[in-house]
Amino acid sequence: MAGPDFETQIKQLQATMHTIEQVLDLDAIRAEIAALGEEVAAPDLWDDQANATRVTGRLSLLQGDLDRFTNLQDRLDDLSVLLELAQEESDADTMKEAEADLRKIHKAVEALEVRTLLSGEYDVRDALITIRSGAGGVDAADFAEMLMRMYTRWSERNKYPVEVFDTSYAEEAGLKSATFAIHAPYAYGTLSVEAGTHRLVRISPFDNQGRRQTSFAAVEVVPLLEQTDEIDIPDEEIRVDVYRSSGPGGQSVNTTDSAVRLTHIPTGTVVSCQNEKSQLQNKASAMIILKAKLLALKKAEERAHLDELRGDVQGSWGDQMRNYVLHPYQLVKDLRTEYETGNPQAVFDGEIDPFLEAGIRWRRGADTPADV
The missing domain is CATH 3.30.160.20 (Double Stranded RNA Binding Domain)
Structure with a gap:
């Protein structure tokens, strides 16, 4: 039976959670939550609306981080109990339930671990995304619209609000450009790895001779500023x-x-x-x-x-970073992380989390200077 291996996996997850706890510094989070809670309780909090927005936003963010960790830790503890019960009673149904829970918890722990890597100054902010069609004519414009749909579908899957600021439509089909915001904690840190040039290879639906077409689109991701950010433009x-x-x-x-x-x-x-x-x-x-x-x-x-x-000679983030191939085979591959999938349709339907997680891990490795 899967008992011993099951126990090993749980121990590995517990070790990862311990590392996450150290990185997050939960004691410091709890102390800051308590201090912010006192500020929120002050009767004159909203006399300064900008400060009130900052305080309440920070409190909500920290409380969410703490709840996410503690809830996941509770699920992992419950899983250990469920496994012990299944083994004592040799209950195959309970073991099957525990295996299903293990898969879900493993995925959640990985996602939380990736979140701890988002420690940049603006990583916690909402994301402002601009997509522009590049070389490839009408196919490029259509590709730009496909990418916008991909990110909005990803947002819908995660129940994140999307705010569209501008859409410039191409004459025949698709978009020349589009600018939109995704409102969610850590949206910028998560989606910033999508910045760069995306490349699509397919049989063009706009070519009456059915020829293969290569087209490009550029994705720009910047953090959305808050009212408290001081950017003075004369x-x-x-x-x-x-x-x-x-x-x-x-x-x-x-x-x-x-x-x-x-x-x-x-x-x-x-x-x-x-x-x-x-x-x-x-x-x-x-x-x-x-x-x-x-x-x-x-x-x-x-x-x-x-x-x-420091003599950094690494390539620019604006370089080509992902290929979407629909013909002669089906493949989406990130050229930086080497992560790939043979299901492009799922990717265009918003299933991009594995690419995001791989990109975040890759960026952390690229940003960490080698020991000399």
Whole structure:
């Protein structure tokens, strides 16, 4: 029977949970929760709305982390009891139930372990994603729309809200570009490994001769800023253009000049928003996107300078990072982690967690300088 091996797996999971507990520093988390709880209880908390939002958000995040760990630890303890009961009574049905629980707990422990690797300054933030079609004509535009659907389906699976800021539709099919936010704790840290160039190989549905087509799309992921983040942009550095929204819409969206395009003159950074009904709302949303991208640009410049100082010669994150092959065989492969699957349809339906976990582990290894 699977008894001895079962016990070994449980012991390994318990050891991993112990390591996670040390990394998370649960005593420090509990102490911070207690301190934040006192701040939340103060009658004048909401006199300063920005601070109140920061305090309540931080409290909710820490409490969620603590509950996630303790609940998983309780499940693992219960599994040990269930296994002992099954062995004492030689109960095959109970053993089968325990095996099913073990698989679920193993997956949950792996996910929690990956979460402990998200320790970057902005990893905890919501993610702001921009997808742009690249080389490949209409197939590239269609591919960009497929990628947007992939990330929104992933969000739906996890019950994460998605907020679409801008969609620029291609003439024949698909998207020229799209910008949207995924609102969830650690969304940026988790999805930042998706940044780079994605490549699709398939028989083109837009080619009447049925030829194979290679197309590309670029994915950009930056952290969504909070109200407490200070990013000052002088008015003279921004050019504001307004225009009529395009694409699917209706009512007032497509009948007034409500869409807004902001250009940051010193860097040439351009963002747009057209999904709100009023010009004022679109301008406010576009400013959120612009600030997030300028912060990401600043961090990238700082990192590039540090890489130059320490002689880092690794390739850029903007390089091609994943292939989606639909013909002549079925394969999705990450070129950095070597993780792959033969089920592209599942990937396009949002089943990307294994790619995300492999990417996070890969990035942690790449970011850790070798001992000299």
